[in-house]
Amino acid sequence: MTEAILLVGGQGTRLRPLTSHTPKPLLPVAGVPFLAHQLARAAAAGVHRVVFATSYLAELFEPHFGDGAVFGLDLVYVTEAEPLGTGGAIRNAADHLTCGPDEPVLVLNGDILSGLDIAALRDGHRASGADVSLHLTRVADPRAFGLVPTDADGRVTAFLEKPQTPEEIVTDQINAGAYVFTRAVIDRIPAGRVVSVERETFPDLLATDAVVRGVVDDTYWLDLGTPAAFVKGSADLVRGRVSSPALPGPVGDALVLDGAFVDPLAVLSGGTVVGAGAVVGAGAVVEGSVVLPGARIAGRALVHHSVVGRHAEVGAGSRLDSVVVGDGAVVGAGNELPAGLRVGCGAVLADESVRMSAAPSTCAAAHVGARR
Ligand code: GDD
Ligand code: MG
Numbered sequence: 167m168t169e170a171i172l173l174v175g176g177q178g179t180r181l182r183p184l185t186s187h188t189p190k191p192l193l194p195v196a197g198v199p200f201l202a203h204q205l206a207r208a209a210a211a212g213v214h215r216v217v218f219a220t221s222y223l224a225e226l227f228e229p230h231f232g233d234g235a236v237f238g239l240d241l242v243y244v245t246e247a248e249p250l251g252t253g254g255a256i257r258n259a260a261d262h263l264t265c266g267p268d269e270p271v272l273v274l275n276g277d278i279l280s281g282l283d284i285a286a287l288r289d290g291h292r293a294s295g296a297d298v299s300l301h302l303t304r305v306a307d308p309r310a311f312g313l314v315p316t317d318a319d320g321r322v323t324a325f326l327e328k329p330q331t332p333e334e335i336v337t338d339q340i341n342a343g344a345y346v347f348t349r350a351v352i353d354r355i356p357a358g359r360v361v362s363v364e365r366e367t368f369p370d371l372l373a374t375d376a377v378v379r380g381v382v383d384d385t386y387w388l389d390l391g392t393p394a395a396f397v398k399g400s401a402d403l404v405r406g407r408v409s410s411p412a413l414p415g416p417v418g419d420a421l422v423l424d425g426a427f428v429d430p431l432a433v434l435s436g437g438t439v440v441g442a443g444a445v446v447g448a449g450a451v452v453e454g455s456v457v458l459p460g461a462r463i464a465g466r467a468l469v470h471h472s473v474v475g476r477h478a479e480v481g482a483g484s485r486l487d488s489v490v491v492g493d494g495a496v497v498g499a500g501n502e503l504p505a506g507l508r509v510g511c512g513a514v515l516a517d518e519s520v521r522m523s524a525a526p527s528t529c530a531a532a533h534v535g536a537r538r
Contacts, residue, residue: 174276175221183492196403211284253361267350275343281385312341401437
């Protein structure tokens, strides 16, 4: 029996406008709030109790997951009056743990989709007698992450969060956002102030010769913090490239949720998910995309690797590639939106008002459109 702390208090700035009204961990990924996948995997690994460390839009979590009985979990919600950073959040949540000082506590970033064997990380931690064990993964470009070099015995030798210079890029191993702490180590994190586990707690532990293990595991791993990663993670779940006990349908090319309507002459592929109450019209092609509940995609629209927000509309014949359409926004007919464009919540793009040739940064219309 294991307890876990789930870090879910971040603002999800890189996913705006999707995160303007919904915290990143609650955005639907493969048809269910992202955390459902993490909670189901944790439960399968023998976790029985999870403390949510919330801050941004904190009140939205409990209505989704309640007491956790659906997952076979006991859930506890803790809210920081002011965001305490990752380390401060862990320390604050620890007041609600029930285990003893020598027990392992799992700590998870709330935006990681991975195939990690959580039970093996915990059991290896216990057997090693380490103070902290970190899941590490390898990425081609580590600059957006915490770099974690290890020695021949797997002991962490440094922790370099978000390296700024080429000299700092000493490894392709990064912090994958899943830790096992021996409970007593958490209790020593200073209480009642902002602490970064990455910039303060881990470097301090290394400075005091604590045993910090890095466990490199090259299983599927994705941080869902950007629009591109968000659509990829959802599509990979739908296509079964990473498994989740919480997937609400069979693995396949597309997932159409109950209450959605997809015209028989529309084509869905690449792991597209169409949410409840959404409509996709005849001749539309939707590939590798997330169509959120209540959205409407008109006939002959082409939507690739994009997110169409709740109750947003994409007009007939419009083309979207790697675009985020905010909740309630309207993309009129015949638009060609350039990759990277984000259409603000409730914005309205008139018919044929944006063409491919416009650079994303010059598409002011996307953010100044009149509200409905
Ligand atoms: N409760 C609480 N309070 N949670 C927070 C706070 C806070 O003040 N700040 C961030 N979080 C949560 C976020 O919700 C997220 O689940 C997690 O902490 C990590 O924050 P991100 O904003 O996603 O950080 P990141 O992706 O830039 O970097 C982190 O994750 C990388 C792996 O994806 C770091 O841990 C890196 O070292 C790591 O490589
Ligand atoms: Mg992240």
